[in-house]
Amino acid sequence: MASHGARGRSGGRPTLEEVAARAGVGRGTVSRVINGSPRVSDATRAAVEAAVAELGYVPNTAARALAANRTDAIALVVPEPETRFFTEPYFSDILRGVGAELADTEMQLLLIFAGSDRERQRLAQYLAAHRVDGVLLVSVHADDPLPDLLSQLEIPAVISGPRSAAETLPSVDSDNYGGGRSAVEHLLARGRTRIAHITGRLDVYGAQRRVDGYRDALRDAGYEADEGLVEPGDFTEEGGHRAMVALLSRDPSLDAVFAGSDVMAAGARQALREAGRRIPEDVALVGYDDSAIARHMDPPLSSVRQPIEEMGRRMLDLLLTEIADRRPAASRGLEPRQVVLATDLVGRASS
Amino acid sequence: MASHGARGRSGGRPTLEEVAARAGVGRGTVSRVINGSPRVSDATRAAVEAAVAELGYVPNTAARALAANRTDAIALVVPEPETRFFTEPYFSDILRGVGAELADTEMQLLLIFAGSDRERQRLAQYLAAHRVDGVLLVSVHADDPLPDLLSQLEIPAVISGPRSAAETLPSVDSDNYGGGRSAVEHLLARGRTRIAHITGRLDVYGAQRRVDGYRDALRDAGYEADEGLVEPGDFTEEGGHRAMVALLSRDPSLDAVFAGSDVMAAGARQALREAGRRIPEDVALVGYDDSAIARHMDPPLSSVRQPIEEMGRRMLDLLLTEIADRRPAASRGLEPRQVVLATDLVGRASS
DNA sequence: AGGTACCGTGGGAGCGCTCCCATAGGTGAT
DNA sequence: ATCACCTATGGGAGCGCTCCCACGGTACCT
CATH class of the missing domain: 3.40.50.2300 (Response regulator)
Known part of the structure; x- marks a missing residue:
């Protein structure tokens, strides 16, 4: 409680460089350890990890995003007024599924409502700024322009239900x-x-x-x-x-x-x-x-x-794959994946 | 629809530098226009704005965050299981108020649940990485360590109800x-x-x-x-x-x-x-x-x-002030602001 | 012995901004 | 005309990281 350890030695928070100095290695090596690269010897890795722990080092997300051109964040976009989101269990179940699956990840989830025109405006701006690595789009209507905007911006996206039989975006749906x-x-x-x-x-x-x-x-x-x-x-x-x-x-x-x-x-x-x-x-x-x-x-x-929570989980899976696949150039549009999950009927007194 | 204008000329998205070149001015000037600095002549401003529009320029958030050491994002932290969040109208009302007030801003709102130990762990990590400029903390219990963590990390925060009569953090509450x-x-x-x-x-x-x-x-x-x-x-x-x-x-x-x-x-x-x-x-x-x-x-x-939605609005107001005030060094802890809003009784048939 | 291959590693070159100092020009007072 | 001062502007220096190239070393081949 009384000590904050070695943190804040030189005013701010420790940087990669300081960790490198402490561990007696180069910047690149620390970066490799942080990112789990296998091309580091065990001894070096241990030394770096010790330095990280001692200094309480936490990578600076902004710097990482800038250098690597990724944000480690995805958005769950709800193109509906907030009211529906809170009223219908569908949304919270999806969210729960996504959240559960996301817990194993370093990714951050953003919840974005785009019910009003104004909110949609902001969302478009937001997406144009590439502030997320991918988008989960739930509750899409046939004439919604959002999916097209997303593919135009080349942002990986998964939708919760296909817009038609000819859907090109990856989607997860129940049967x-x-x-x-x-x-x-x-x-x-x-x-x-x-x-x-x-x-x-x-x-x-x-x-x-x-x-x-x-x-x-x-x-x-x-x-x-x-x-x-x-x-x-x-x-x-x-x-x-x-x-x-x-x-x-x-x-x-x-x-x-x-x-x-x-x-x-x-x-x-x-x-x-x-x-x-x-x-x-x-x-x-x-x-x-x-x-x-x-x-x-x-x-x-x-x-x-419908297994809604599982749908959320699967949507996230698909999206993460989609994001990972974005590396090999120009494989856009090839074999989009559509997942369909089974339903089952729960019989009660009304029938 | 058919054209994306001048975007993507050189592969990626336009940068500040490209806008500057297009407008025939320097980087600094474009930055000033983007950030609404008054020290720019009207003619120059117009030229820059035109270039921005033509190129469809959108500032890169990561670069800005890195250079300016701010994220333009705040978090609404709910230290409860998600279930309560969806069940109790209190939370959605707060969220609505915050959202409404935030719409006038460039800020991004993150919704973070910290009900389980694991989630709290992640949150601590997240906060340590300074990925948000400020935090709104709703539903705080007397022994919650989160507020202390926040002040230790020197992250501006506002809580929805004081933990005691001696609360030091800014708070908004009803009477x-x-x-x-x-x-x-x-x-x-x-x-x-x-x-x-x-x-x-x-x-x-x-x-x-x-x-x-x-x-x-x-x-x-x-x-x-x-x-x-x-x-x-x-x-x-x-x-x-x-x-x-x-x-x-x-x-x-x-x-x-x-x-x-x-x-x-x-x-x-x-x-x-x-x-x-x-x-x-x-x-x-x-x-x-x-x-x-x-x-x-x-x-x-x-x-x-209780005017819950207004409480949300006021919380955001307080937080934004808090964030803005963070500039003049070492005024920590001076005159924290506690807002208390009036309640009114709605009489119905039960009494 | 010489060659080839790879491995672990260091560090330069940016990523796209903001900050701030320097500069050029304009203004009014002396 | 001179000086002091202000305003609008340009651009260097970083922010902290990732990427990638180059390097020395070791292991295995011929």
């Missing part, structure tokens, strides 16, 4: 198609036949894929597609409510609903209640995400679980 | 004492006389102050302090429940409860229900924070509101 299928198959297995679907925002590719899975599962089971049973939602509770009301008035005989998210399922549940339908007796309900909402709903909601 | 008083006065005005208090964690100074306010308000109204009516909680729902049970068994005649947080009030409400007490007929209930919980409780909860 939305399979998730959609499994929801429907689950309901069919429970004897339901008139299964409606409340979709998510259709400018989100994943939401489209859930619809595809829904349609194919029904068709494979021999049911003709009935477009009257598909109603677009927007991932909000109100949207779910609205969609449910529309569905009920259009086809009062429906006996099941697959909602594209738990939040929308909550809205749908409310609408079903108001219409006097019992869950699951009259109408079975299945959501998507398996969030806290699903567990706490009355009745508890069956839901398609 | 916990006044908040506690107002809750009690509100209940007294409603004709309640046997007012219990469920406290927060007493190693949080603010929680203590609420207790002080509670005691003084009762005493000023002529009621003798009855220590049987004070029960420690821990800011959790379970803690609130437990405390309420204890209070009821100790003194069944109580007719009001002031809980040190809305979350604890929720726990208390549950316990009151289980004991068959009606709210507010039998027992009036007042919480603290005026969070979403308060509005959604059944019945809606009266609560002491």
Whole structure:
């Protein structure tokens, strides 16, 4: 407590050069030790490490960034208002996954919101200044210009869900198609036949894929597609409510609903209640995400679980690889990697 | 869209030097323009700004940090597990306030969690490397070593609540004492006389102050302090429940409860229900924070509101001043600034 | 013995800025 | 006209690191 050891001898913090002098070696050698190069003899390494410890040496990040042209930082960009970030468990789960994986690294994570135009402006500036080595982009809409900006700036990036089937950026996603299928198959297995679907925002590719899975599962089971049973939602509770009301008035005989998210399922549940339908007796309900909402709903909601935390982990993995691969010149765009993780359906009382 | 202008002429991004050449001036002059120095003629400034625009110049942060010995970044440190951060609206409100105030700045905000030992280790390393110009520390406990570490490293810092009456670090807090008083006065005005208090964690100074306010308000109204009516909680729902049970068994005649947080009030409400007490007929209930919980409780909860978002804003203000003041040598420790913001009681059906 | 190969190492040359000193010119007072 | 003084400007000297080339030494080959 009373002594700060050998620190601050000459006023400031120790530099590489001082460590070198102390260890009786050259600057280059200390640099090699610090960076874990194998081309250093054990004896030298030990001497340097001792000097580092004695002086309490910590490398100066700015100098390193300047000399090596890298920042050892990556950004998690959330192109949404902060509110959604705090409201939807999706984001915190991703963050948790990324954070867990990052702990093994020397990298620093920046959290950047880009919901408003102004924030996007700042972000563009920030990226142009190359202040991060890579970017994780979550919740991307079809017409978002951010991905293009990133590839233009040649900043490695990974997105949480492809924007289309022709996505070129590396991405990590869960199997939305399979998730959609499994929801429907689950309901069919429970004897339901008139299964409606409340979709998510259709400018989100994943939401489209859930619809595809829904349609194919029904068709494979021999049911003709009935477009009257598909109603677009927007991932909000109100949207779910609205969609449910529309569905009920259009086809009062429906006996099941697959909602594209738990939040929308909550809205749908409310609408079903108001219409006097019992869950699951009259109408079975299945959501998507398996969030806290699903567990706490009355009745508890069956839901398609995505391994969100793992998605975060995998996104970081991909990004780090991407950053490492940036060395051999001009291999841009070759074999982009798309990871798809399996979903599984968690059955509860609502179906 | 199709052209990226003059960018990338010589492979990389433009440098100060290139801008200077383009504008026909020296490096120093460009630097002055970039940094808003007044000692530049209007004509020269215009020429430089034109060159900057044409080349799409963006200063290299690393170089600037190295040369100027500052990072233009500050950290918001949350010495708690991430879960609390996402669960409690307090943190997101602070973040929102800080973010809003920061938007006018060139500064970058880093969000750092230091809940686990490992994370704290990393944080210490990070701070030792002086990678931020200042730190905002929220939710500090009495025995937290972080504040001392910060002053040892001579890193400007502001904390969200003083650790004690003798706090030396600049801090921003709401008037916990006044908040506690107002809750009690509100209940007294409603004709309640046997007012219990469920406290927060007493190693949080603010929680203590609420207790002080509670005691003084009762005493000023002529009621003798009855220590049987004070029960420690821990800011959790379970803690609130437990405390309420204890209070009821100790003194069944109580007719009001002031809980040190809305979350604890929720726990208390549950316990009151289980004991068959009606709210507010039998027992009036007042919480603290005026969070979403308060509005959604059944019945809606009266609560002491703190201007959390403004606290965030003020914290940033203080920190920026602190950073700016760091220039004139050795004025350390002189007139630390402590800001205290007023609370106000939001009356609802629970009291 | 001479040659070739590699290994561990030292240190120069920057990375792109900011800081600050020096300089040139302009202004007003003497 | 002279001097003192101020303002706008140029550019050298670093900030602390990484990269890379060059060096001496050792080991192994022919």
